[in-house]
Amino acid sequence: MELGKQVVAGSGFAANILFWRQSGYFDVATELKPLLHLWSLGVEEQFYIVWPVLLWLAWKKRFNLLSITVLIAVASLIYGFAAAKNNTVAAFYSPASRTWELLLGALLAYWNLHQPGWLHQTRLRTDAILGRIVYTHPPEINGDTLRNVKALLGLVLIILGLLIISKERRFPGGWALLPTIGAFLLIAAGPNAWTNRKILSQKLLVWIGLISYPLYLWHWPLLSFARIMEGETPSRTIRVVAVVLSFILAWLTYRLLERPLRFGKYAAFKACLLIGAVSVCGVSGYYIYKKDGFPSRFTELTQQTQQFLWPETLNRNEACKALHPDAEGDYCLTNATTETERIILIGDSHAKHTYPGLAAALPSARGMTQLGNGGCLPFTDTESTGVGGTDPCVASINKALQITKNDQVKTVILTSRGPLYLTGKGFGDVDVHNRYIANKNHPDIKDPSLIFELGMRDTLSQLQKYNKKVIVVLDVPELGFDPKNCVESRPLRLTDKAIKSPCAVPRKEFEARNKIYRDLIQSVAKDFPNVSVFDAAAPFCDDNWCWAMKDGKMLYRDDDHLSIDGSNFLAQELIKVLQ
Template identity: 40%
Template structure:
């Protein structure tokens, strides 16, 4: 029950917990600034989850027992704790972005500000790229996903525990059951959809609930296992010390603390972005944090290391430090158009520490501990509502293209594909003709017709879509398109990267060929089938340039297929699919892919109004020698595919129209780029290449052609 005039009890302060916060935040900061220096630093977030679950649950349990729990005061404290620093960082990011970001970037920032203000960043990011993907580095508010999960926990958990308390249920039983369900969903989902499992509250709550279980045991069962703990302490003392040592509990506490420390160090050293995380690996930082907290403030490591003044100071500013560090690093990444230099990253980290300290002293402390609590809470909620609406309005207005920062004239020359139907929501990827033809919905499928009597069917991945961007947008050229991003059009082989689950990837990739065969049966107007995929990456199994050097693919038959057989499987997969098409008597055309330029095309044609370093635009032209080396295996594979199908296919060398004897590139003339990123064509590029394809096809299909 709650008292008539509730006033929440405060927990006894433990400096070692602030020290553990310091370990958590510094590991995250180091990982973000120097990912190769501390590959598992991102597990610091999991440590935060355990700490939050322990502290919040301790407050709830203790005040429910004393009859002093109040939802109003509980959430007012949360508002005063979280809102001041978050509002400041959101406002600062919005202001800086106004001058530094282009319209599409500012639009995305507005969306993420709205999501951050509403504490739903994890849900918004869930629908975008993964946490470890390249594009994540250019999202200044990416880190707010964890704050969203914590706030969702703060909303759900107090009500659930209050209800269980009122109904006289065993609180520990409820906590354990909910934690087990959450952990089960985590283990079940990690290989099916790793991105969803990373961002979902239901697959993350178990980490906070482990802190909750520790809080319950500390409050209600502190002395329940005293005899057992005393015997275990005495045994450990006999193992550690030569002479008889008093069984005072310190040896056991030290053992728990050092085991916890070992687990954290192990996690920082072993876990990396290529692991299926959280999954089973999140148990390591969770258990490490639980053991360190359970050891108590008198354990040697907790008392000497975690409770020292420097560690406590970092722990005190850990929340604003967490909020500030990533926007600074991310904006630096955006402005530099590449990974910033070590010096820039060091300055960003140092500046984030200074800003965190100033935020704590000048913003957090006065608001949290000053007078006028009710009025402060109302004002903070109003300010958060305002900043969230401003962000959402900016998103609706497409990032305010009128801003000088947008360099709008060059943006028009850039001729991006964003805003076209293929870059709208997935609901727009399948048109009415396809819906009528398929009679079912398919995840990730792009199926578009420009006419009800298409002559050309284009099949493949996003590089098939790029081939007809312009045609699809204008509804011309008598086309049909069937494609799935990241998928080769194979019947029994799947191209997969380390962040994807085989069963999920197979379920969306293996629909391509059955749909193609159905379309061929139902649309006799189709005369030729054009296969277009990003060849070199699949054949060699790796991305190109600094942007995609982390992007790796394997072509496999099943989850246990570990042998790197990309070259042969690329050939066999295509031969099987092409032979199926040839049975229909259709002409088959294979598009030899356009070049990969290895840098963001935008950085080659646009100058930002704000720069960190004065450097020359990157060259979007790749030396012909480098292009040929990159595509040697791919070109050989295409030749083998042609030979294996008895030279019955025609090969369109798309790359030749963007290459000369010295280089291959983005077609930069008058600051016009034929690319919109490092390997995909822009609308102008699509128009240019498809125009060349039409000319080539007319010649190749003429009676005088020898091909």
């Protein structure tokens, strides 16, 4: 289904918009998106569609095209810098924040075509200055020194970008200047610069340049499908084979498709053929998406996969918004009415996976309401963000805590994936999450443990004033692996890797990950007589293992979130505390 959606978006030059909208706490790892690389083609095509129209309008109104180009490039650059500080996802995928990179090429083309006199004179003066700096006896002022310096500097900037830029950086923002300016300088230096003539003109590099576009199209799907089929990061051998195969397929694509399509006769016919092919891809992708995959898929594998799905009905509902119109965030969900006694569950996605089982287990006289937001501790004035993200938590959690003042609310349950916030990172190789917490009223405090404790104490004090019974949940175990590896859920694998057994995480690893978190919860809770602590991990763990599957039922839908069966399993124990 997801692949069909990606095919539709890619065919419509909107892959960047799709992946932008999909980003969030429940977004899957980038390695599991085979067409993720099409985001950049989406940005480019959107630029190529809009920019000529803007140029034509500017020309019709007799505006200076160079001025317009510079103005829009600067505006895009400033927006990109600001977006990278507040929301790196928007900065990465938005065409508005990437337009300046493409407009640098437009500026270079303009200068080469029109050769303004002032630019020529500036080049000669700069060449003379550089000649005196670089050489003992300055050579003839002919632009060679400037060309060589530009090319060398451009290559250095690109190499620096490769070495420095990582997923921990707030990219693009200022870091995008390194590869972009580097490429600009290399191209601006021209073919006669020493770096371009002696290094980049080597036959191997020229060959890679010729196949670079199909290489870009092939490499990521091969690596991504290898990751999907193996259920974890593929072995080094598989990754090397995928890269080598991408070069072979790129060369074949260049020779058999790209060259015949780009050159030769029948240009109009080729254009129509390509439009038809893209349309067929788009329609096929839409069909796959609407049918949730091909109907001919193996029934057994489909049934295995179903247990990992989360029903849409367990997302925000209108009944909750009617009951709590002031609720913030996307988690507002309830089965309560104005007449029932209410239990309010507040927290992050681990509150969300607690809700269905507990709501079903409660008697009809007691209603259940879930409030909160993804990636948010259930504590007052506690901010939480990912890399380059904005805080969604203070408004939604503070509002949720205010809602608990209602007299019909007797019990408040607070739960979250605590170790994530205390360590700042997920657990295991499959977990891509990161969260950084802060206290809105004490921004000077940087220690996550102190921030966690301060937020918890303030929250429990507030609920104590409201005279509420409070249950603080010690979180379920994180697995650190994909539970899909515990069943045969894939029709094809690259290796004969056995199904994971046992389907569990060692208890020692669980305890090491959770010690600081669990000790902190217990230490704070003992100071509040109205607070009970429920150990959600206890039903899942024995002396040696914490299990993802029990009695043939899969209790998890991914590496840290419970499935529907897992939620029901947890509710059997939590309901005892509520009763």
